[in-house]
Amino acid sequence: MLIKADYLTLGIESSCDETAVAIFSEREGLIAHQLHSQIKTHFDYGGVVPELASRDHIKYGLPLLKRSLDEANLVVSDIDGIAYTKGPGLAGALLSGSALAKSLAFGLGIPSLGVHHLEGHLLSPFLEYQKPSFPFLSLLVSGGHTILLVANGLGDYQLLGQSLDDAVGEAFDKVAKLIGLGYPGGAELAKLALDGRAGLFNFPRPMLNKDNLDFSFSGLKTFVRNVFLDLKNPNRQDLADIAYEFEQAVGDVLTSKTEKALVQNNLQQLVVSGGVSANKTLRAKIDKMGAQLGVQTFYPRFEFCTDNAAMIALVGHLYLQQGKKDASDDIIVNPSWEL
Ligand code: KG4
Numbered sequence: 303m304l305i306k307a308d309y310l311t312l313g314i315e316s317s318c319d320e321t322a323v324a325i326f327s328e329r330e331g332l333i334a335h336q337l338h339s340q341i342k343t344h345f346d347y348g349g350v351v352p353e354l355a356s357r358d359h360i361k362y363g364l365p366l367l368k369r370s371l372d373e374a375n376l377v378v379s380d381i382d383g384i385a386y387t388k389g390p391g392l393a394g395a396l397l398s399g400s401a402l403a404k405s406l407a408f409g410l411g412i413p414s415l416g417v418h419h420l421e422g423h424l425l426s427p428f429l430e431y432q433k434p435s436f437p438f439l440s441l442l443v444s445g446g447h448t449i450l451l452v453a454n455g456l457g458d459y460q461l462l463g464q465s466l467d468d469a470v471g472e473a474f475d476k477v478a479k480l481i482g483l484g485y486p487g488g489a490e491l492a493k494l495a496l497d498g499r500a501g502l503f504n505f506p507r508p509m510l511n512k513d514n515l516d517f518s519f520s521g522l523k524t525f526v527r528n529v530f531l532d533l534k535n536p537n538r539q540d541l542a543d544i545a546y547e548f549e550q551a552v553g554d555v556l557t558s559k560t561e562k563a564l565v566q567n568n569l570q571q572l573v574v575s576g577g578v579s580a581n582k583t584l585r586a587k588i589d590k591m592g593a594q595l596g597v598q599t600f601y602p603r604f605e606f607c608t609d610n611a612a613m614i615a616l617v618g619h620l621y622l623q624q625g626k627k628d629a630s631d632d633i634i635v636n637p638s639w640e641l
């Protein structure tokens with residue numbers, strides 16, 4: 303049973319195709335998280351339709367809020383602060399969530415704070431029992447970003463490298479689409495790769511020999527496309543072999559650059575997060591490398607690799623506790639916000 307000395311932060315996520323609400327308690331950590339996935343809404347279109355995403359966020363925001371409050375046995379007036387995803391993401395989708403957050407905060411007379419979606423992913427392992435501590439290296443791998451950075455403290459992030467073209471999740475999704483898998487493709491491709499065989503294809507490992515910590519996945523994607531088009535009547539085994547080799551190539555590149563960054567910056571802790579951190583082949587490669595270097599590796603639990611409100615509630619909570627809050631009641635989003 304909560305007593306009121308607690309500080310309760312409501313989190314709302316609506317940057318893309320998941321509508322989510324969560325509650326983070328100062329005393330007890332995460333006490334509620336609810337999510338509505340829009341996969342069914344967008345499936346027939348083969349990707350996210352922004353207008354449909356916004357409408358779903360509006361439709362599911364309040365029911366998810368109610369379910370979160372019920373889950374934590376609270377009423378809305380118990381909430382002390384509200385965090386919402388301010389960007390980056392789809393403009394209309396962000397506006398749906400921020401409008402809900404700002405109206406609630408205004409009505410309740412409590413502070414609100416727009417949170418950076420990527421900072422949510424970056425700090426999501428802090429929702430787990432075993433937490434990293436600053437400083438650590440972060441490999442952030444999502445549908446929109448591939449970033450290596452050093453996290454020195456809350457809000458103190460030093461960019462080391464990033465993708466010069468496609469994000470790694472985007473490359474997964476595009477290759478998945480190419481070989482006829484549905485949306486969202488990353489997890490489907492990973493499933494198919496389980497039946498793939500080693501040594502049947504030889505895909506490039508882009509940027510591995512470059513001295514920097516940047517990535518590039520569009521050349522690999524084109525290479526896979528050409529291999530696929532050269533196959534006359536590919537059967538399921540061919541597609542599984544392609545999926546396998548693609549996953550290996552991506553995993554090798556991400557792991558090798560991460561290793562370089564750990565050594566160069568002499569860091570003993572590594573956080574891997576974002577949607578692609580759910581990939582088990584990547585995790586196996588990273589874990590092996592981490593063990594060889596004596597580096598401790600942290601991931602979010604699988605359900606918090608992809609978009610969720612728990613990470614937004616957590617990050618909002620950390621900043622609200624420091625007294626940070628939105629300067630005005632205006633509903634402002636930032637679809638291309640840089641971390
Ligand atoms: O972090 P996220 O939910 O959304 C963004 O902020 O972008 O990441 C979504 C991305 C998608 O590209 C999806 O295909 C990919 O994460 N993804 C995966 C897996 N699960 C999700 N990629 C590879 N393997 C997976 N198991």
Ligand code: ZN
Pocket residue numbers: 419423444445576577608609
């Ligand atoms: Zn995300």
